[in-house]
């Protein structure tokens with residue numbers, strides 16, 4: 001069986017002050033009227049036999065409020081006691097798969113367009129996962145030196161029919177100079193955070209690279225420990241760092257569809273429709289001579305702006321963010337204080 005596992009327990013802090021612990025990014029809508037997590041589910045439905053969503057205990061109520069009866073019947077909601085990043089989430093989710101099942105793992109909070117091309121790419125990745133003992137990842141052909149994404153360096157061709165390549169190395173989010181070099185080199189892809197493999201192949205990788213998580217799951221299955229006890233002892237580690245960067249059986253299949261991880265306010269500006277002045281506006285504003293800016297106001301407060309260009313302003317009940325367009329990755333720094 002081919003079963004999707006949607007990872008939906010992140011906080012999306014780079015979209016503060018809209019994305020918050022109470023309502024993280026995946027529950028907001030961008031590029032469409034539906035919340036990102038619902039867009040993700042709908043995109044996958046026709047490609048897989050079952051859809052599983054893994055999220056944290058803290059977020060389960062938001063899901064229950066959002067997901068209608070009809071959708072509820074088609075998905076299984078899995079709960080982690082608390083967020084420990086993506087490796088523990090995927091490992092816990094894998095308990096709901098049989099050894100020969102294909103795990104199709106997706107972030108919950110991305111925008112994908114060109115759905116036909118997306119489907120063809122994922123279908124090829126599923127075929128590859130059925131046949132080869134590989135951990136497969138989807139790499140997006142980069143169009144600019146983006147510093148918010150991890151990069152995948154392609155090695156030699158593996159299966160020309162499916163367009164798969166061996167992975168030489170993963171490079172987590174680079175600085176601008178490095179990102180420019182990667183773009184020029186031509187054999188680098190953006191790491192989309194989508195993974196496809198057989199459950200038994202994942203089990204072997206988990207035992208080898210994250211034995212503490214593998215053994216924790218064994219204790220859970222044997223009912224020697226509770227989920228809370230086991231989870232408490234798991235390292236907080238991403239699947240990229242914990243497994244993908246260490247494994248030697250990783251393949252990349254390039255994807256040429258439009259993909260945006262909605263990872264920052266600049267990404268939101270990029271994907272939303274602009275008005276004649278180049279502005280993206282949500283909510284109420286009084287504007288005079290404002291150009292090429294992203295303006296969000298989810299409150300009833302009156303916001304008036306004059307003679308501003310290339311700005312990002314987000315006003316919510318949680319707080320106010322103001323920065324220059326191009327600098328929105330700095331939100332993470334601001335949140336340290």
Ligand SMILES: Nc1nc2c(ncn2[C@@H]2O[C@H](COP(=O)(O)OP(=O)(O)O[C@H]3O[C@H](CO)[C@@H](O)[C@H](O)[C@@H]3O)[C@@H](O)[C@H]2O)c(=O)[nH]1
Pocket residue numbers: 007008009010011026054055056080082083084085086089106107108109148149150151172173190191192193240261263
């Ligand atoms: N269930 C669960 N889900 C989680 C957790 N932490 C994160 N997630 C979910 O996992 C997905 C990716 O996590 P992020 O934390 O948003 O990753 P990132 O910093 O954006 O970086 C990764 O994705 C980029 C592409 O978007 C990659 O370019 C980068 O290399 C890396 O793989 C999101 O859907 C998020 O909700 C967790 O503890 N539990």
